[in-house]
Amino acid sequence: MILFENVTKKYRGTQKPALDGIDLKIDRGEFVFIVGASGSGKSSCLRLILREDRPSSGEIHVAGQDLSKISSRKVPYFRRGLGNVFQDFRLLANKTVFDNVAFTLQVIGKSRGYIQEAVPDTLEMVGLSGKAKRFPHELSGGEQQRVAIARAIVNKPAILLADEPTGNLDPATSLGIMQLLKAINASGTTVVMATHEATFVDIMQQRVVELSQGVVVRDDVEGGYGHTASIPIAELTDTGARVLRTTEAVVRAALAPEVERMREQDAAAAEAALIEPLPSAAAEPVVDDIDDPLATRLEEPADLSVPPPEDEAVPGKRIPSFLEPDVESTVQVAESGGFAERLGLSDDDQGNVGPTR
Numbered sequence: 001m002i003l004f005e006n007v008t009k010k011y012r013g014t015q016k017p018a019l020d021g022i023d024l025k026i027d028r029g030e031f032v033f034i035v036g037a038s039g040s041g042k043s044s045c046l047r048l049i050l051r052e053d054r055p056s057s058g059e060i061h062v063a064g065q066d067l068s069k070i071s072s073r074k075v076p077y078f079r080r081g082l083g084n085v086f087q088d089f090r091l092l093a094n095k096t097v098f099d100n101v102a103f104t105l106q107v108i109g110k111s112r113g114y115i116q117e118a119v120p121d122t123l124e125m126v127g128l129s130g131k132a133k134r135f136p137h138e139l140s141g142g143e144q145q146r147v148a149i150a151r152a153i154v155n156k157p158a159i160l161l162a163d164e165p166t167g168n169l170d171p172a173t174s175l176g177i178m179q180l181l182k183a184i185n186a187s188g189t190t191v192v193m194a195t196h197e198a199t200f201v202d203i204m205q206q207r208v209v210e211l212s213q214g215v216v217v218r219d220d221v222e223g224g225y226g227h228t229a230s231i232p233i234a235e236l237t238d239t240g241a242r243v244l245r246t247t248e249a250v251v252r253a254a255l256a257p258e259v260e261r262m263r264e265q266d267a268a269a270a271e272a273a274l275i276e277p278l279p280s281a282a283a284e285p286v287v288d289d290i291d292d293p294l295a296t297r298l299e300e301p302a303d304l305s306v307p308p309p310e311d312e313a314v315p316g317k318r319i320p321s322f323l324e325p326d327v328e329s330t331v332q333v334a335e336s337g338g339f340a341e342r343l344g345l346s347d348d349d350q351g352n353v354g355p356t357r
């Protein structure tokens with residue numbers, strides 16, 4: 001689905017390459033974290049996938065296409081197969097939630113009927129059904145990011161790229177966004193996320209690719225954040241450490257209930273039925289303060305270790321069927337630069353806003 005072959009990116013006027021001989025293969029249906037210190041090359045990597053930039057050398061293939069062979073004119077069409085989420089949301093300030101999401105579909109010429117069905121379904125999926133008529137400044141940061149995610153997935157992208165999507169959000173809100181990304185991935189969408197959020201990366205137990213000075217220094221199938229973890233545990237007070245452990249337990253139960261279940265089964269086997277089992281952490285209601293319909297959907301997650309077969313829905317999921325990845329777009333419209341093109345669309349007269357809170 002994404003293939004980097006000996007990719008080097010050297011920016012004009014710089015001594016050291018931002019990316020130096022990167023080999024990377026990401027398969028369809030994977031959830032991959034790209035981690036690393038500031039300046040290690042994470043964003044450069046995502047920009048190359050999105051064809052916002054070209055490598056200095058090496059080859060990049062995305063969704064079956066050799067990016068060096070896509071002409072600039074065709075780039076917006078290529079980007080329609082990719083959803084893109086940013087740290088600063090980039091919503092259109094003068095459009096409602098509904099219109100922000102519909103915008104993606106309008107630009108590529110989807111019918112009114114399709115838009116009227118697809119937008120509410122997508123808003124429901126991201127937990128914003130009741131907020132379709134609001135404007136971005138009337139939403140919390142987490143809600144704004146949900147709108148941005150809805151906009152990124154309404155066009156059924158095969159790949160969702162997220163560059164620090166939780167960078168402007170508090171931990172509880174970030175947790176809801178991570179649950180959402182996990183659910184989107186469970187529907188078959190390949191998710192590639194650049195992040196500094198050590199706690200979430202450790203807990204999610206997905207593939208982790210770590211960059212250091214433009215080189216891949218680690219590629220773990222079920223990794224954690226590694227030595228770049230940002231929480232200075234040694235410096236915490238006893239109370240701080242207790243709070244961190246409690247928070248981690250809650251986050252673990254929410255994001256990786258299957259891991260919790262395995263832990264419980266192991267503990268139960270060890271106890272050999274001599275001791276009453278403790279109540280399951282995964283069975284407890286978690287993060288009550290997040291208005292997130294996905295929290296219940298994720299109680300019985302799909303087996304995320306097995307990518308879904310091509311063109312086949314994951315059984316049991318409650319994600320609208322139109323979200324099934326489908327790179328092909330038969331819609332042909334005139335392209336122009338600007339905001340929409342940055343989103344993989346086209347438009348040239350729209351302003352955008354970052355976080356409004």
Ligand SMILES: Nc1ncnc2c1ncn2[C@@H]1O[C@H](COP(=O)(O)OP(=O)(O)OP(=O)(O)O)[C@@H](O)[C@H]1O
Pocket residue numbers: 011012014017018036037038039040041042043044045
């Ligand atoms: N347009 C540019 N021109 C020159 N140098 C650049 C440009 N963009 C990035 N760089 C340099 O390339 C290197 C990698 O940058 P990149 O933004 O990819 O890192 P990052 O891991 O995403 O960092 P952060 O976590 O701080 O966002 C850095 O040294 C950066 O200064």
